[in-house]
Amino acid sequence: MKTSIATVSISGTFQDKLAAIAAAGFHGIEIFEQDFLASDLSPREAARMVRDHGLDITIFQPFRDFEGLPAPLRQRAFSRAERKFDLMAELGTDLVLFCSSVHPAALGGIDRAADDFRALGEIAATRGIRVGYEALCWGKHVDDHRDAWEVVRRADHPNIGLILDSFHTLGRKIDPETIRRIPGDKIFFVQLADAPAIPMDLLYWSRHFRNMPGEGDLDVTAFTRAVLATGYDGPLSLEIFNDQFRAGRPRLVAQSGYRSLMALMDQVRRAEPSLSVPLPNMPAPAAVRAVEFLEFASSKADAAALDQVLGAAGFSVAGRHRSKPVTLWRQGAVNLLVNTSSADFNLTSWSTHGTTVSEIGLTMPDAKDTATRAMALGAQAHVSAPHATGERDFPGIRHAGGSVLRFLDAGQASIWDSDFDVTAPAPVGIGIQRVDHIAQTMAYDEMLSWSLFYTTLFEATRAPMVDVIDPDGLVRSQALQSGALRVTLNGAEARRTLAGQFIEETYGASVQHIAFETQDIFATAAALAARGFPVLQIGDNYYGDLAARFGLPADEVAQLQALNLLYDEDGAGRFWQVFSRPLAGGLFLEIVQRAGGYSGYGGPNAPFRIAAMKRHLRPAGLPKR
């Protein structure tokens, strides 16, 4: 099976696109005519450039408004087609996509269209060209793959075949099972795209909101299963029209395309084992057992401030790494590592971002399996510096903002025995028991990619995306959960938002805050205040509104206010939060309590929290910028 992606899916010049697509591991590209025309390459130069990147041209597209035209428009459409066949000869490609007509003068009738394609097939045959017909779901007369197939069937010409595009089938809610009755050898090409379930005009939805399979809400897996059940063994090609991708980083978008195709094929194979899916086996996705540790990259001088905050949050030093200047801070089941090494990856991370979360250690049912799956999905391995004797090498991959995800084994001896001298007994602490969630900040146009990263690598679920109102712009938040791991991805569209500032000031660090869980937030918050933890002060207006919204008794509101706690409820339960002020670099901490199965993240409180942080960052008395 060949993997392919349309040039329209990736931003940049023709050359940028090719470089990103080749680096991501695709076999071929669909040349979207506009992308070629906009370059100043001759067809032969373009073809050479494609070959030099080790890629094939899988198809040339689109040719519009061909079938069903009356004379003299019909003759003109044929000569237009012949000119494109000339161009294809120079490009060295033999397959072209004709999409169903939207021409105002086009006449309906399956037989009329079939006659046009049969005549075209005769011309194409003399040039060794094959023509595929695709139903655009907004086509004037043909808007359904079943009608397009009927046109192809009646054209009855070896050089005329069908092209299927998951968007046009699924976007129009056509049952993909109907594909199973089409003979596989008459399907010339297959395009894949997903899209979020937002009701809107089909054409507009298609041209702006498509995304990679797995990033949206369409059942691309069912579509692909039906396609492969026909015996089709041609390319599977991503054709994604998306405004963010057009503006995004070519390499990241191409990588997520590759990841989405691999994960899709893996899903297809697992759902329908009788299908032949020509792809090497990869281990199944697993749920995260535990967030085993978070590691901060810092320096000797910078770590002092962090140490102070961790101490005030009830953590204490429980041990040290055997061979590196890494301190283990513990409380409950939370392990925080503070690395002050002036070498290797730690130095790179700290000098790029300042004190930053450089590694997240996750305990998996089988660490090697997770790492193998990550690599099969196109992840980059993180190569560690040589280890001292006795220390183990845990597989790691590159993650957002240049950080590392490290996989540890549930079954094996613990890293705390092999790599650390754990000296102190389990510290008492102030009630923090585990990591509740990790909040990662990124540019808005990277959110879909990182969300796909989690949902394809792990057995994970994603919540609906929510909007968070920052006084200076909108931040989108996407929560994901895999077993014990909860993450929130925050996408900053505006630079002056707190999230946008964080990205700018840390040169693109990822983890903006870590939330810990306690079972008694009132006791924990009181201890924080007593220990000099830099608690974020929440404005009085918030508490007035809280009393009104939830009908809380006055003494309870007063207690929340005294401790600077934020409060929320959902259908299931109750939720309390307390935040630190932004620490140097903008990183901050949160402590939460969940009761009765509350599953959110206090979204309604975010605007108040952000406003309070901004007041803190811009203290009264300083001139406004």
Ligand SMILES: O=C(O)c1ccc(O)c(O)c1
């Ligand atoms: O939006 C379009 O016009 C368009 C063009 C070619 C395609 O393959 C397609 O799916 C859509």
Ligand SMILES: [Mg+2]
């Ligand atoms: Mg298409």
